[in-house]
Amino acid sequence: MTDSSGAKAAMIEISGLRKDYGSVVALHDTELSVPTGEFLTLLGPSGSGKTTLLNLIAGMASPTRGRIVINGRDVTEVPAEKRGLGMVFQNYALMPHMTVSENIAFPLEIRKVPRAEIRRRVAEVLDLVRLPHVGDRKPKELSGGQQQRISIARCIVYKPDLILMDEPLGALDKKLREQMQLEIRRIHKELGITMLYVTHDQEEALNMSDRIMLMNARRVEQIGTPDQLYFAPRTQFAADFIGASTLLDATVAETGEPALLRLSASESCRVRLHSAAPVGTVGKLLLRPEALRLVQNGQVTAGHNVLHGHLDNTLVTGATSKHFVTLDNGATLAIQELTDPSTTRLEPGLRVQVSWPPETGRFLEN
Amino acid sequence: MQIRTTNAHVRDAAYAMPAALFMALLFALPLFSVLHQSLQQENGGGLTIQAYAKIFTTPLFLRVAYTTLEVSISATVFSLLLAYPIAYFLAKQSPRRRALYMILVLVPFWTSSLVKSFSFMVLLGQSGIINQMLGAFGIAPVKMLFNRFGVMVGMSHFLIPFFVFPILTSLRSQPLELAKAAAIMGAGKLRIFLRVTLPLSLPGVMAGALLVFILSLGFYIIPALLGGRQDMMFANLVDFYTREALNWPMASAVAVLLVAAAALAAMLLSKVRGGSSILSEEGH
Amino acid sequence: MPDLQPLSRRSVIGGLTATAIASPAYIRPGWAQGKRIVIVNSGGAMGDAKRKALYDPFTKATGIEIVTASGPDLAKIKAQVERKDVEWDITDLNDAWVPAAARLGLLEKIDESIVNRADAIPQSKHDYAVGGTVYAAGIAFPTNRLGGKAPKTWPEFWDAKGFPGRRGLRNRVTDTLEIALMGDGVPASQVYPCDVERAFKALERIKPAVSHWIAQTAQTVALIQGNETDFTYTYTTRVKDLQAVNVPIDYSFKQNILGIGWIGALKGTRNRDAAMRFLAFTMDKDRQVELSNLSGDAPTYADALAKVDPATRKWLPNIADPDNLFVNAAWWDSRIEELNTRFKEWLLT
CATH class of the missing domain: 3.40.190.10 (Periplasmic binding protein-like II)
Incomplete structure (x- = not known):
């Protein structure tokens, strides 16, 4: 469905959405527009409001204010069972007394689909999630990952406009989680159904999403693509929450392209400011570990920022290594680089220089 | 799973000893004593099965046994129909409210059968409150006491708490997400109840039904107080033979048969439950 | 209204001495000091009435303490008698139990030398039990x-x-x-x-x-x-x-x-004489009149009816009426x- 401008119409339109429980605000006024077919992740720590938002969209809670429009239909007052959504839960929520096939068939029975058609679609969707032979088993006979795939199958079998996922991989171990992330991504690409995914795991969000909506303290912190959130976080919370980061105290000393930041009495560096922060603005300099280089033999690239310190420790984890450095001004930072057996292992206590190009640092106001 | 050593097994048995001895003394021994008594001759002497022979050949016993089964099954069903909604309601309450309502559920235990019969007369009798109300609308009095209906009312009054607790436990053990998931999939409240809540509560229903049925088998006072002359229960005969006829072998034989009926019911029901284990323990 | 005198020790001793003259010498009031008997009855209003009209006066007259237990039960009595470990000395009995208990050998034969019930109605006399109320x-x-x-x-x-x-x-x-x-x-x-x-x-x-x-x-x-x-x-x-x-x-x-309210002594009671004396006490006309006043049941002496309170007497059956039927x-x-x-x-x- 496209509007007159040719752009894809939104599957979800939320305006002014707010939820209070008595005097407690569970979700501050929120706006959101999700285009059809997007994989959007609601990311945030516990208590950030992401689950509240999901529940409001699902229809399991009523908003105090605002509107929810799904696929062009105002569903704010519509009860959950009439919204035509799909939902996947962390504990799978498969009916223990029904077989896998019966579980998947359940939503089709509700929709009065003829039995032969049900059988066909159940088989089809079991193939899609790559579990074609488990139809007659009971959920408890399957592993966690398999149960989650059946749970997803149960959603997609009735082709809802929107699938909600509430931390679906939280109960699985790491390896399985990674596999399932790929699986979900694959299904999403194949079917093109809009998906709204809730998680507190920022890696998961970065891996799977078209866009991420980062939430904090029951409001939206930042919405953007994974790249945007990783490389261009707008707040210190965003910078800290997503990816590893070092945040150094910094004050704007000179504006311009690039600007000059004072880091301590003796040190400063150049950075590209992305805002009109005047001189004297206090904030933090964001440095990603992989953007930093441990300089050896004094070979600093021209134009790069340099800081001095000594090496505390090095952790070599197979392909990558992490160096932990204490700067002369007392702050600590981490440097991540690919392991080079001949140069990576260094003596703790060694005097070092840390360098990075001005484009990779980012200044975030307080 | 760890491999248990012989020592561990012996130790476990030792821990179970006190409870086993307790059960043996207070339960098995008297039961055996009654069994022994039932095999005595009426005027002293050796072992005989004349008591059982008398029971199985006398029409009275067979009729009363049939009535007892009929009444017990009806009472179980009747109590279930009343207890399930109560349990359902309680399951949805906050813990504090639930505790308060629970006390109300237990109130029937604090009334004696005779008091119950008087109170029911006030409520359900010919000139009772309900019939008076019906009379105000010109409806003739309905006979709700001293018939099978009266027996059902009186028995279920006592039996409902026994049913409520197992059903409540079963309902509360159902993960909340199941109902939520069903709703999101499009199931209305009735369908969620019939396809999800009710089937998953069956273990509790079965447990309650067994308990209530066995209790019903032994009832005789409430049916005598609130029933009609056709509502004679097997245990009434135990009472007669013990206190009036003073024929203890007969009394014991009747009692043994009641216990056997209860044991049979328990066995049958355990087969049903074992065959369909419903809620899984895993669920990650 | 007849004047009911509380039983005085003298009158009881007098009566008992009179009995003692006709009975073995070892039955003397003083001999019974410090003894006690256990009576089992059905409690309730009748139990209270008996305590007031029979038990307490008996203790006062003879010094024999009376301890009550509740719930007469032939099965228990049978068990005690068979074990020869008789805990209850006296028990209340209903009509149906008397022939059965006698047949099973659970009761002591009434010692007619101690228990005087000559004038009582014939229906209240049984070889193994006394009938004290109707x-x-x-x-x-x-x-x-x-x-x-x-x-x-x-x-x-x-x-x-x-x-x-x-x-x-x-x-x-x-x-x-x-x-x-x-x-x-x-x-x-x-x-x-x-x-x-x-x-x-x-x-x-x-x-x-x-x-x-x-x-x-x-x-x-x-x-x-x-x-x-x-x-x-x-x-x-x-x-x-x-x-x-x-x-x-x-x-x-x-x-x-x-129906008769019977009392009997358990066979093998260790306090046979005290028990018999209690049974004699229950057959005392004046005692029965007082019990009648308190309980509403009739005495087992036809001529004692007239001595009962008019208010109570209204509710007593006429035990001499031939139209009434003794069970x-x-x-x-x-x-x-x-x-x-x-x-x-x-x-x-």
């Missing part, structure tokens, strides 16, 4: 409906056309069989031995008019009060208590069924099982 049962009816027309005799009770109304009988065969015969016109003196066939035919006739076959005594009057039935078979004391609180119910003293427990002893089975079967059809 209770009565008969027809109860409401006074506030049916135009006051209620049956007062058993033939009237059996006349459903002449006396329309719902009947309530007991759901046991004892008493019911006798009532049926009297309802069929048999006079009290000819009820025993019972013509069982005739009784059952009579019961068959009245069955349609019987709305309740009552399980517990308390219901016999409650059902009348609650307008569930109209005429029932009940005890004098039940109606008396309700009339006392102005319930519109009354009682007929015609053709009453009379014949001996007749029932061998038949109760068979007849009850037949009766319960008949109830079910």
Whole structure:
């Protein structure tokens, strides 16, 4: 469905959405527009409001204010069972007394689909999630990952406009989680159904999403693509929450392209400011570990920022290594680089220089 | 799973000893004593099965046994129909409210059968409150006491708490997400109840039904107080033979048969439950 | 109003000394000091009445302490006697139990040298038990409906056309069989031995008019009060208590069924003499009069009736009236099982 401008119409339109429980605000006024077919992740720590938002969209809670429009239909007052959504839960929520096939068939029975058609679609969707032979088993006979795939199958079998996922991989171990992330991504690409995914795991969000909506303290912190959130976080919370980061105290000393930041009495560096922060603005300099280089033999690239310190420790984890450095001004930072057996292992206590190009640092106001 | 050593097994048995001895003394021994008594001759002497022979050949016993089964099954069903909604309601309450309502559920235990019969007369009798109300609308009095209906009312009054607790436990053990998931999939409240809540509560229903049925088998006072002359229960005969006829072998034989009926019911029901284990323990 | 003197030690000693002259020398009042006997009764109002009229005065007169236990139970008595470890010395007994207990060897033979009951009514004498009270049962009816027309005799009770109304009988065969015969016109003196066939035919006739076959005594009057039935078979004391609180119910003293409240001593009691002396005490006329005043049951001396309080006497049956029927427990002893089975079967059809 496209509007007159040719752009894809939104599957979800939320305006002014707010939820209070008595005097407690569970979700501050929120706006959101999700285009059809997007994989959007609601990311945030516990208590950030992401689950509240999901529940409001699902229809399991009523908003105090605002509107929810799904696929062009105002569903704010519509009860959950009439919204035509799909939902996947962390504990799978498969009916223990029904077989896998019966579980998947359940939503089709509700929709009065003829039995032969049900059988066909159940088989089809079991193939899609790559579990074609488990139809007659009971959920408890399957592993966690398999149960989650059946749970997803149960959603997609009735082709809802929107699938909600509430931390679906939280109960699985790491390896399985990674596999399932790929699986979900694959299904999403194949079917093109809009998906709204809730998680507190920022890696998961970065891996799977078209866009991420980062939430904090029951409001939206930042919405953007994974790249945007990783490389261009707008707040210190965003910078800290997503990816590893070092945040150094910094004050704007000179504006311009690039600007000059004072880091301590003796040190400063150049950075590209992305805002009109005047001189004297206090904030933090964001440095990603992989953007930093441990300089050896004094070979600093021209134009790069340099800081001095000594090496505390090095952790070599197979392909990558992490160096932990204490700067002369007392702050600590981490440097991540690919392991080079001949140069990576260094003596703790060694005097070092840390360098990075001005484009990779980012200044975030307080 | 760890491999248990012989020592561990012996130790476990030792821990179970006190409870086993307790059960043996207070339960098995008297039961055996009654069994022994039932095999005595009426005027002293050796072992005989004349008591059982008398029971199985006398029409009275067979009729009363049939009535007892009929009444017990009806009472179980009747109590279930009343207890399930109560349990359902309680399951949805906050813990504090639930505790308060629970006390109300237990109130029937604090009334004696005779008091119950008087109170029911006030409520359900010919000139009772309900019939008076019906009379105000010109409806003739309905006979709700001293018939099978009266027996059902009186028995279920006592039996409902026994049913409520197992059903409540079963309902509360159902993960909340199941109902939520069903709703999101499009199931209305009735369908969620019939396809999800009710089937998953069956273990509790079965447990309650067994308990209530066995209790019903032994009832005789409430049916005598609130029933009609056709509502004679097997245990009434135990009472007669013990206190009036003073024929203890007969009394014991009747009692043994009641216990056997209860044991049979328990066995049958355990087969049903074992065959369909419903809620899984895993669920990650 | 006769003046009831509390028993003085002197009069008791006097009486007992008189007995002692005629009995073995070792029975002397002083000998009993420090002894005690255990009496088991059914508690309740009668238990209280007995304590006031019998137990406490007995202790006062003889120094023998009385400890009460609750719940007479032939099975327990049988167990104690067989084990030769008799804990209870004296027990209350109802009509049905006496022949059975005697037959099973559970009671001491009454020592006629100690227990003087010569003047008591013959129905109260048994070789192994003494009868100290008489209770009565008969027809109860409401006074506030049916135009006051209620049956007062058993033939009237059996006349459903002449006396329309719902009947309530007991759901046991004892008493019911006798009532049926009297309802069929048999006079009290000819009820025993019972013509069982005739009784059952009579019961068959009245069955349609019987709305309740009552399980517990308390219901016999409650059902009348609650307008569930109209005429029932009940005890004098039940109606008396309700009339006392102005319930519109009354009682007929015609053709009453009379039962004896028996007391016996357990065989093998370690306090045989004290027990016998207690039994003698219960057969004392004055003691029976006081018990009657407190309990509402009649004494077992026909001439003691006149000495009872008029208020109480109103509610006592006339034990000399030939139309009243004393229960014949001996007749029932061998038949109760068979007849009850037949009766319960008949109830079910």
